[in-house]
Amino acid sequence: MDPVVRSVLAEALASDVRATELAPTGNSKRTVFATLADGREVVVQHATGDELATETALWRAVDARTDVPVADILAAGETIHPETGARHSYVVGERVDGVDLHTAFTELAPPDRDAVARTLGRSLGELHAAFPFERYGEVVATGAGLRVREASAATTSDWQAWFAEYLQAGLAGLGPELADLVPEVRAAVDLERLPEHPPATLFPWDLRPGNAILDERTGEVAALLDWGAPLAADPALSLAKAEYLVADWYAPDAPDAATADRVREAFRDGYAEHRPVPGVSRAYRLAAVVRSAYDSRGEVTRPGYPEREGEAAVAFHRRHLRAALGSPADREPEGETTV
Template sequence: MTALDDTFDSPATREAARAALTAARPDATAAEWRPLGRGNRKETALATLADGDHLVVQAATDPAAVRSERALLDAIADRTSVPVPTALASERVGDAAALVTEHVDGRDLHERFTALGVSVRRDLARAFGRSLAELHEAFRFERYGSVAVPARPDATAAEPAVELVAGAASGEDVPETGGTDWAAWLGAYGRSGLARLPAAFDGLRVDLATLFDDPEVESAPPARLFPWDFRPGNALVTDGELAAVLDWEAPLAAAPALSLAKAEYLVADWYVEESEPLREAFRAGYESVRPCPAVDPVHRAAAICRTAVDSNGVVTNPGYPELSREKSVSFHRRALEDVLAASDIE
């Protein structure tokens, strides 16, 4: 049995988790806590209650981020049919905050995807495409950048949030631009990913930089929700159907083509060698809601650069079982080589 004190790293996140769980289920007692993972921004645990029920508790030392994720979860549930866990409560205690959601039964799609039948994989790719299109239809912004609830000095994580806006603020995942010039924002986004790539990519660096320095793209495409971590690794599946999409922290606003390129890489290319049927299914799902935007080489290059290496500088591992680092580098490099071959860079 794991206790609360052994689940969250700091007293602040422990107290926030305790307060949020109490707000969600005032009369319940957690019989056991089980860590589910520690990301760059938050800690997540499964709380098993004395009555046998399960709840998921996420805590972070960034109350504004918790408040924004709660607002986004509520808005997705209200505006779309995208399956997300129901947010039950969120609380701020000092400099930390926690969010409690329902626990959704299902299998980790990252671990299951390659074992599923071909038709089931296509159906899931179609569901991802449809979900992304619904998000693009439901969320519109005035600029490109980070998406958050407008900050207020008296705001609490528990307070209902009714507005999400895109701001020009910069950060780990957001370029330092004003957020109104799409070519500048996309170029900066791509270059930030390019800077993370290890030496094995040096032979491509000059051509990729040229692609990002003056991207030939639509001048002012609409800014829509960009769920940059929208992938099977953040999804649960039950009986071959998408049961829930998880992890909505730190969302962005960008042109639809960029999020389409990134999601295609993570859904269609990531797991199988024959990716075209999955890409077709993904796009068919998207087009069942809205027309597909034109995806250019610069969109793909930016998406791959930002996916190939995480924010800690670690090369990401496609497939399941996951590829070794050496094979992962080759996977991402080949993808970038294909993009450059399709571009006008000579």
Template sequence: MTGIDPRAAVNRAFPDRNVASVSPVRRGNRKTTTVVEFAADPSVVVQTASDIDALRSEAAVTMLLDDATSIPVATVIAGGVAGGDAYMITERVRGDDLHERFAGLDPGRRREVARAFGRYLGEVHAAATFERFGDVAPSGEEWAADEWPTEAQSSTLAVREHTEPVAWLRRYGRAALDRLPPAFDAVAARIRRRLDEATADAVANAAGRDSEPVLFPWDLRPGNALVDEDGVAAVLDWESPMAAPAALAVAKAEYLVVDWYLDDPSAERAAFRAGYEAVRRYPELDSLSRALAIADTAVDSTGAVTNPRYPELGREAAVRFHRDALARTV
């Protein structure tokens, strides 16, 4: 539970509005999401979290993407700190959970969605680049205040601390590999050896010909999107952003968008890549980037093995799915 009630957050942002109802929504492990409806105004979504830095970074990234890209996001209306916790208020976007709909869409529409996700990721990478790898956060005194700004540009975001590229990649990879349960030990050991042998050249290769760190939305997937009759209605949850090699970000999104759902995702993979290439050159995906992206996806922040497909696979089948995908990379 967080320390600020959603009603208190909306009363702070909209003191003249009358709250009609407050409905919790189950979404994610790190924050609490609530739909607040008013008597005479459009409803909003309130997110609260004890991790102030994480929600503040998500707010800034969402504002940047809303302003600088064509990606449909939920517009941030207000945000800040109260009761020792963070809150963010956005517009409410209506639509169906794309996770539940994606595999069942007709092939043409499914390819359109995959192409859209590729374009979204290309636009993210074009919107923000950095001088080094690491966690991304908004900078400036206004972001340290109890009430946050409602606009952000690429210059707003900065990497929190300097980390050498090889050290960053090893830290990221080891964290992902260490979360894997014993069923992954054999393939994880092979990936760990390859990671330990990584050099500065390997890190540069992990970003293709362009080693410039780009914004890494690590959870860009259908499960964080809504769809309506016109296509993707909104992409949600831009939390805990990082600056990372482009190939790592592309490999993870490709795995989550196409491999996750389909027995033969070749057409959707081609559409995803075409969408990205409509914005910028597709990076060369080396085997280490693929392996680390899959390892980081296979287990969630609570330590549970994630469940691909829809309907979702059970744990044993999910372990086989991720383990086979890792084995193919090494």
């Protein structure tokens, strides 16, 4: 049994552990499902250092400021690994009853799938409305609340410069399977066509069905999970990535493009309940695909469910990069994108 989990639950909830199960996903943090001695089921996440501090602070802020469904936080703090002596941050949340939408989303009837997409879009719109920032960049927890991490003025107050670095980091992370497309992507992005001073709003890094739980009794999303690695950015960039992960990531392969278009429309309808839908440029669509194709370990991501792997995953990313390269350079915004 994970010694940190046992220690955390004994300290924070004064409870012994009956059983644990390691979550099959996750890179930098460790996620463990635990059944307590009294039968309660919880989720324990821990990581070295203070890595979970920002995620926990954002999780709490989302719960306090919005109606976005989240799990309850039962405890959070720091502990010392009982064997290594290393400092670990942790958060304990309720285990929400329901079905993992990563496995269930593609099996839903079209109206139910659209309803989930609409909820995810509504959630993103509400997050954008509730979390404005003054600059662009990595959001961190501070004594004064959630703030953009201090950095050079060029990367926090100059949107075009920030986006250039953001895209370049993604291109540098593309593996050899897609490296031949890098020159085309660079040539297709004209930074001068981007807005100069768009508003900065919360960019939740991984808002998608794979981080959502469905309540089968009601057919509604019971909780959105994973608030790690948040950014502050142009809301149109955040929209581009989220709708890609909702509409395209789980859609059948071509020629059934109508499925993705229908889900995308539902996602945008939900977003529009809170704020105007911003126009999405080709640059942002390219960035959405580039920054989703490889994970933080440099491994090709596995889109959809059942998950595509190996050559099928690479082919998926290539197809969507090609589609984004062929899309119009800019689209007329449906809502306000500058301040």
